[in-house]
Amino acid sequence: MRYARQxxxxxxKGSSGLLASKKVAVVGVGGLGGLCTYLLxxxxxxxxxxxxxxxxxxxxxxxxxxxxxHDIGHKKTEICKKAILELDDRAEVGVFPEINSGNFEExxxxxxxxxxxxxNSATRMFISKACFARRINYIHAAVGGYRGILxxxxxxxxxxxxxxxxxxxxxGLLPDLKPAGILGPAAxxxxxxxxxxxxxxxxxxxxLKGYVQLFDLKNNTxxxxxxxxxxxxxxxxx
Amino acid sequence: MKIFFNxxxxxxxxxxxxxxxxxxxxxTPDGTACAVDENxxxxxxxxxxxxxxxxxxxxxxxxxxx
Numbered sequence: 007m008r009y010a011r012q013x014x015x016x017x018x019k020g021s022s023g024l025l026a027s028k029k030v031a032v033v034g035v036g037g038l039g040g041l042c043t044y045l046l047x048x049x050x051x052x053x054x055x056x057x058x059x060x061x062x063x064x065x066x067x068x069x070x071x072x073x074x075x076h077d078i079g080h081k082k083t084e085i086c087k088k089a090i091l092e093l094d095d096r097a098e099v100g101v102f103p104e105i106n107s108g109n110f111e112e113x114x115x116x117x118x119x120x121x122x123x124x125x126n127s128a129t130r131m132f133i134s135k136a137c138f139a140r141r142i143n144y145i146h147a148a149v150g151g152y153r154g155i156l157x158x159x160x161x162x163x164x165x166x167x168x169x170x171x172x173x174x175x176x177x178g179l180l181p182d183l184k185p186a187g188i189l190g191p192a193a194x195x196x197x198x199x200x201x202x203x204x205x206x207x208x209x210x211x212x213x214l215k216g217y218v219q220l221f222d223l224k225n226n227t228x229x230x231x232x233x234x235x236x237x238x239x240x241x242x243x244x
Numbered sequence: 245m246k247i248f249f250n251x252x253x254x255x256x257x258x259x260x261x262x263x264x265x266x267x268x269x270x271x272t273p274d275g276t277a278c279a280v281d282e283n284x285x286x287x288x289x290x291x292x293x294x295x296x297x298x299x300x301x302x303x304x305x306x307x308x309x310x
Contacts, residue, residue: 034310125310150307171286178287181274183308218284220304231279231302236286 009050021209025050028208031117032056033105033133035086037193038147038200039123040072045201047090051208052097054090057113058082059104069190105129110136121145121204123197127180134173135241137161143207146173147200150186154196154221157233158207158214170216171235172242192223245297250304256295263290271303278303 009022030051032043035058043056062070062077062085070082077085087099102113110133114120120142122133130146137144137159144159159173160166199221203214220229235242245258249269256265262285266273278285279302285293295301 036310038310123310125308127308130308148307148309150309153304153307155307175286176284177277177306179274180306180308181272183275183306186307186309188309220302229302230282232283234284234286236288238288239286 012049017211018205018209022050025205025208026052028118029053029055029116030119030121030204030208031114032121032123033129034058034122034124035072035082036060036066036123036125037069037188037190038149038197039121040070040082040086041194041197042121042123042147042201042204043086044072044089044093045198046204047093047097049201049205051205052094054097055100055102055113055117056083056086057102057105058086069188069193071190071194105133107132107136114140114142117142119143119145119204119207121147121200123147123200125185127182130177131174131180134159138167138172138241144173145200145204145207147196147203149188149193149196149223150183151188152192152222152224154192154199154223155218156196156199156203156221157218158203160207160215166215167235167242169235170233171239174241175236175239176218176233178236195223196221245295247295247298248300250302260295261291262293262295262301265295265301266290266303269303275306276303277306 013019032039035056060082061079062073072089083101090097090099120137138161141161143162147156216233217230247254280299
């Protein structure tokens with residue numbers, strides 16, 4: 007009954023068992039990750055691992071929809087976990103602080119998919135590289151201003167790597183990008199788009215395989231651009 | 245020759261490289277991505293990539309916010 011409306015979609019008919027069997031690890035539970043994780047849990051992805059070192063602050067509340075005034079000062083991961091368990095008490099939610107080389111192995115253990123929804127360049131480069139090294143499928147979503155970028159990197163598929171490469175092939179060397187202004191709806195739009203892509207990847211839909219999506223969040227347009235392997239990439243070996 | 249840069253028609257010199265075009269626009273390669281005719285062009289190849297008549301370029305700044 008819980009998924010009756012979801013399973014009216016032909017491609018999601020009978021998908022609840024599959025989604026419940028998948029494990030997803032999410033880096034960052036702020037503007038993107040908080041809502042995205044909640045949407046995934048709602049769709050039946052109930053084996054989740056979440057990571058974030060931050061506590062809720064007043065300046066988060068305009069865009070980070072899981073959090074309330076009384077959560078200020080509390081760890082985002084704990085509030086997010088509580089919200090997920092209130093939504094579905096069958097959920098198993100692992101909680102980690104900031105992810106680094108010392109705890110990534112444990113964080114990503116058994117994960118079918120890692121979503122990088124973190125808020126800085128260094129973390130993004132590290133997470134992609136770590137996922138590539140372990141051949142774990144990886145979704146990158148980022149937002150700033152009215153721009154959103156979203157792509158799945160199917161690192162578990164050798165043919166994908168051969169043809170489309172990795173996140174480093176796409177982004178090159180990513181400098182430390184300054185925080186951009188952002189409206190709440192822009193963050194929520196990208197959180198929803200990331201959850202949608204994650205559900206498609208978990209459900210075996212390959213329509214967006216090999217593409218990065220470029221969102222114009224002001225004019226509501228999305229451009230699909232083909233990914234291209236960099237034959238000299240220092241991460242995926244050229 | 246005529247090219248399209250983020251939807252806008254532009255006249256550029258024949259044989260101009262993508263790297264030079266990016267530089268001429270005052271953009272920094274790090275933190276910038278570029279697609280030509282809807283395919284991403286890896287940064288390492290920008291110097292060797294020659295623009296051709298009627299190519300459509302999408303050049304955009306990368307974002308890292310979550």
